[in-house]
Amino acid sequence: MSLTTSLVITITMIVTTLLADRGVRPVGRGRVLRPLLIGGPIALYFASHVVTHGVGLAVEVAGAVAGLLLGLGAVSLARVGRDEATGEVVTRVGAGYLTFWIGACLLRFAVSYGAQHWFGQQWGTWLYLHGVAVQDIAAVIGNAIVFSVLGMLVARSAGIALRSRSVRTAEFALAR
Template structure:
């Protein structure tokens, strides 16, 4: 993956998440579908190989684990409520945005570092761990994509779980 591609992933994920979550928002099946469409598009465009064993698999799992942690942290900073009409609404403010901006900046800095400062050292380490030299770019790409996609999916699932735990509202019959 090129540095430009990595920065594009970061920008798309950040814009999609902040654009759909910041402020007071209704959460419904469209919200989940939109997230899944973004994830599918990013994965389809950037993931060329899926590693089912060895170092590639370990790195992919690490990306998934990091994404789960980021998604859960972000959702913990979001308010989820059920309105009298039984719709679920979320509120995300500055703390929520800070998590996503922080993740995006960190991924961007790592991508820049891999391109200009420590890419050879990481590549050498991956080869020492059993990766073929031809796999290195794909393994690193998958780490970033899986982390971003998993963070978005975790966010959606966690909001849904929190909404399901809310008590149902009673209809006003005046």
């Protein structure tokens, strides 16, 4: 994956998150799905052929798991509850969430940059020695980064959806 591609994905994730999440926002289908609908196709467009075996697959899965964990970490910093004035389920996102999200995106960009300028040869050698074909090494590294983007978006959307559902369910149970 080129640095330009990585930068486009990073900027897209930061901007869509800032637009979708900052401040107090009502939770609806569009709110939950918008980042997936914008970031998902962009990330998948840049994904190369997926290595479906061995260490190559493990590295790609590790990228997705890292993204899921980062997304869960970010969404844990968002507060979900009812807006007192309207009664709508909303999220309240402050500087901590946004800083975490931006930091995770910049970390991903640093890994992409590092793979090309700092430790790419070592990472490539390690992958080759563990059975990844030479022609698949760049794809494995790029896919791990892309899958971390998707994992973070999925965790963010799922986390907001589940937490908002629990607010609705808890209040329904109290109303009985």
